[in-house]
Amino acid sequence: MKKKKRIKIIIIAVLVVAVAAGSITGVVYYRNSKGLASVMSVSMISTTNDYTSMTSEGMVCDDACQTINLKDGQKVTEVYVTKDQQVKTGDKLLAYDVTSLSLSVEMKQLEIQSLENQLASEKQKLDKLKNTKPVEKQPESPVTPEPQPDTQPDAPEQKPDEEHDVISDLSEAKGIGTEDDPYVFTCTEASYVSGELLNTLADKSAVARFVIGDANAPDMELIVRGDRLGGYDESDEIKLFLAGTTTAGDASDDTAGSESSDTKTASATEQTAQTEADNAAEEKTYTADELKDAIKEQTRSVADVDLQKRIAQADLKELQSELEDGVVYAKKDGIVTTVCDPANPPKDGTPFLQLSGASGLYISGTIGELDLDTVKIGQSVSAVNYMTGDTYDGTISEISNVPSDSVNYYGDSNPNSSFYEYTAYIENPQNLKKGDSLELTIDTSSEGSDSGLYIDKSYVRTENGQSYIYKDDNGKLKKQSVKTGKSLWGSYVEIKSGLTNDDYIAFPYGVREGEKTKVSEDGMY
Known part of the structure; x- marks a missing residue:
């Protein structure tokens, strides 16, 4: 018995040594394979x-320092001024239809809500990338061409997939896309809708009905409102009717209840598309270099959506201020140079009303968004006329809260960031005229570096x-x-x-x- 026990102990000891040796070898191999x-x-x-100063190109803008353009849906009910009339700061210029303003505010709020959801989604994608572990770059395997037969077989006949029809053309619909006469598409339970068509509905803020059976008494229907849609890739194909969709016969006769059902169905459709996209993203792997590029690209996507949201918020703030009494007031002394007829407002984007300064000239320039905290209204700006070399001193009178699409910035700020237009007033604009190009410099040294x-x-x-x-x-x-x-x-x-x-x-x-x-x-x- 003692002899057997000794043999057993020796075997265990040998196994322990073998396992330890294998572990050490594995660690050494792992370290070496990882490199430095x-x-x-x-x-x-x-x-x-x-930097202690910021420089941009600028120009002498029209001395019509206040310009009023009508947004979609806005209606002017009264104009208080006439052309060539002289006005003072605070005088009434025009009044909007408050009802049309309320609608504009509601639409802008929905737009902001959609952008906030999109921003949250983009940030989630960025966080996921930041927590992704890269994989080793695999060596490329040589591709061996397949032997080609002497004769090529005939290609099989392509048959249309009746179980996967895609609705993509607006011409397939009846109606004009309004709430009273929506677009009507006839489809089946297996129908899909293209991302391109959904984007078209969103651009037009149109209403569409997707129905199965008779449009007047459908077996099933889905109502889609364009002003509630987000953005889609044009190649997206989204299934219209999911399992468990409420049919028209089961829906409540109450309008609010029907609208809630439509909204939930549309939301479920969007959620399905997003889930499919997320699952595809989960399967993707990145090398270290690819991951670095993907993070930078996604960071830019987050910044782009955030910029769109801030523009929409600035528009909303302006609309809400106008909604208080519906009246637009003169911001400075000046002369009315343009005023249109409320019954026949311009539809080509030209201003409805313009107000010119009574004296001096106004110039415009741009500043980067990172400089907004250091540049204030009332601050001095130096202007140099490119043609004559003359210099002028101005005072900043207005800074836009909406990013500009201007590309006249060549100074020290990041050219990829957002830029905001500012207006400055020159009291003595001798030899300056509208359209003159300027070099504008704002000294920020007093703000510290x-x-x-x-x-x-x-x-x-x-x-x-x-x-x-x-x-x-x-x-x-x-x-x-x-x-x-x-x-x-x-x-x-x-x-x-x-x-x-x-x-x-x-x-x-x-x-x-x-x-x-x-x-x-x-x-x-």
Whole structure:
């Protein structure tokens, strides 16, 4: 018995040693297969924000410093001024139909709600990318061409897929798309609608009915309102009738109840399309380089939607101020140069009313969105006439709260960020005339400069509210917490502590703490 026990102990010991040896070998192989983590000097991916002036091109704008354009649906009920009439600041110019303004406000609120949902979705995609682990880049396998037969077989006859018809053409519908006479599409339970058609309905704010059976007494129907739709890819194909859709016979006769059912069905349709897109995104994998590019691209998408939302919010604020009494007042002293007939308002985008300044001239320029906090109304601006070299001093009188599509900015701010138009008044505009091109400079040195450290946002990760980077520490990667500050140009973030320009850091995806490092000589990973 003792002899057997001894043999058993020896066997166990041998197995333990074998397992330990296998583990050590596996670790060594894993370390060697991973290679070294590339690190780059912070100075190569950092910048500072120490500019003390901002410069843009500008021009002498029409001295009609106040221009009123009618938005869709707005109606003018009364005009208080006539052409060539002189007015004072605060005088009434015109009054809107408050009912039409209320409708405009409601439509703008729905637009903002849709953009907020879209922004939340884009941010969720960005967070998902930031938490994605990259995969090793696979070597490309040589492609072996398949042998070609001497004779090619005839292609099989393509038969239409009757179970998957797609409604994509507005000409297929009856009606004109209004609430009283909506577009009517006849379809089946297996019908799909194209993203292109949904975008068309959204652009027109049109109403459409998708019906099965007789349009007057349908077996099933879905009502889609364009002003409630988001954006779709034109190649999208979305199933109209999901399992469990309420038929017309089961729906309540109450209008509100029917509308709620339609809204829920449309929402379910959008949710199905979004789920399919999300599932496809989940299956995609990225190498470290691809992930870095994807994060930058998605960051830009978030910024674009956020910009659209801020433009809509600015429009809403203006509409709500007009809604208080429906009256538009003169912002400055001046002369009415243009005024149209309320019964025949312009439909080509030209102004309904324009007010010219009584003296002096107004000039316009642009500032970057990151400079909005440092430029104020009443601040001085220096103007140089390109043609004559004459200089003029002006005072900023107005800063738009809506981003401009102007491309006249060539100064120190980020050309990819949003720009806002400002207006300045020149009291003594000798030899200046409308249309003259100017170089405009605003001195911000009195506001102080900010020469902090800013690095590319893609090198900073955030988990549970804590930001960190991976830095080189005596040849090994160290996970280093950093304190971040404000954003610069939408692509850089301020580092207040935890990192200096003398440090070396790694792209924070596909690496781990403790990994050995090597300095990237060509500035690439």
